Amino acid sequence: MTTAATETKDAVHEDGPGPVLEVSGLDVHYGRGRKRRRALHGVTLDIAPGEAVGVIGETGSGKSTLARTVLGLVPTSAGSIRIAGEDVSGYGPRQWRDLRRRGVIQYVFQDPLRSLDPDLTIEDSLVEPLLIQGVRREEAALRARSFLDRVHLTTDLLARLPGELSGGQRQRVSVARALVTGARLVILDEPVSALDSANRVQVLEILKELRASGVALVFISHDLGSVAGTADRIAVLHQGELVETGTAHEVVNQPQHPYTRLLLGSAPTLRGKPADRAEREALRALLSA
Ligand SMILES: Nc1ncnc2c1ncn2[C@@H]1O[C@H](COP(=O)(O)OP(=O)(O)OP(=O)(O)O)[C@@H](O)[C@H]1O
Incomplete structure (x- = not known):
């Protein structure tokens, strides 16, 4: 195991082996008054260190809402959330922002441009969470370089802005950021759908390493086929x-x-073969009954 992976593993286990994420009875609503709509109801899910869980559902089923809620970007109307043993249910915007900036939880959105601050160079994106953790700038810059190397990117990208990278490079920078912060949980929204097959293999390889070092992964997808081979649950x-x-x-x-x-x-x-149209219609009828 590399030094970087060992560091991540130590960080992961310092609080003991309890679940990294515990979501219980979660309800989320959007809108107010007559426009109020329920987006999540009674969602309960635990994720252990090193576990990879695929959350799947069709468009509008609530996948992104669940991810955004666990990141503190959407308020809950009921239920509780614990992250790495910390009860975050009652957190206000500032506490959530601190939690995200500490990098305990890292996200890789479908469009990696959204996972990285467009105004920060790649180097600053990687160094910032370390500075927040109290690491000195020189040491932080050294670590940023080594993590970039681990995701097979060259250091000449450090001075660039996210918009000056390819989609695959940006996604790998997002994964490097998760490595840098020693994230306990990484949420990936349609992580590899935008990548070509060579990049996809590399990103999946890196994710495998992350898991081996105890990081829990949540894959969000509308396609059961794309997560079935990667997720435990x-x-x-x-x-x-x-x-x-x-x-x-x-x-x-x-x-x-x-x-x-x-x-x-x-x-x-x-x-094997896809369900035929009649079978799909029968299932739809059953669901709407
Ligand atoms: N900001 C918002 N305001 C109001 N309703 C919203 C908002 N965001 C999502 N919704 C609604 O909440 C429900 C769940 O949406 P969500 O984006 O979580 O679904 P999803 O499964 O991630 O879909 P997709 O695969 O298309 O991204 C949908 O009915 C959607 O219209």
Whole structure:
């Protein structure tokens, strides 16, 4: 194991082996008055260190809302959230901002431009969380370089802004930032969908290393097929509720909920032939009954 991975592992285990994320009975609403709409209802999910969980569901099912809530970007109406043992449920905007800046939880959005501050150079993006942690600038700059190397990027990118990088490079910088901060939990929203196959393999390889060092990963996707091979467990979101949670093997081979069967029907690579139209319509009818 490399030094960087060892450092991350130590950081991960200093608070003991409890879940990295504990979400319980989470309700989230958008809008006010007559426009108030429920986006999440009764969501309960625990994630252990080193575990990779895929959260899947169709567009509008609440995946991004769940991610944004766990990052403190959307307020909850009920339920609790604990991150690395810390009860963050009652946090105000400033406490959430501090938590994000400390880098305990790192996110890699679908468009990596959103995961990185567009006005900070790559070097500043990597160095900033270390300075917040009290690391001296010279030491922080050295570490930033070594992490860039770990994600197979060259140091000539350090002086550039995120907008001057390719999509794949930006995504790898986001992953490097998670390494730098010793993140306990990394949330990846459609992480590899925008990448070509060479970049995809490299990013998945790096994510595997992250997991091996104890970092928990949450993959958010509308495509069961794209996370089934990478996640240990799969949680299926339907209209804001978790309708099924199980090991990837269970969910793919013995789906319990009609909605999961419907999603599987749209992921032909997982189980031979896709569900035919009549079968999909029957499942839809069952879901709306
Ligand atoms: N800022 C917002 N204001 C009001 N409603 C919102 C807002 N963001 C999301 N919603 C609604 O909440 C529900 C869940 O949206 P969310 O973005 O979490 O779904 P998703 O599963 O991530 O979808 P996608 O795969 O398209 O990104 C949807 O009905 C959506 O219209």
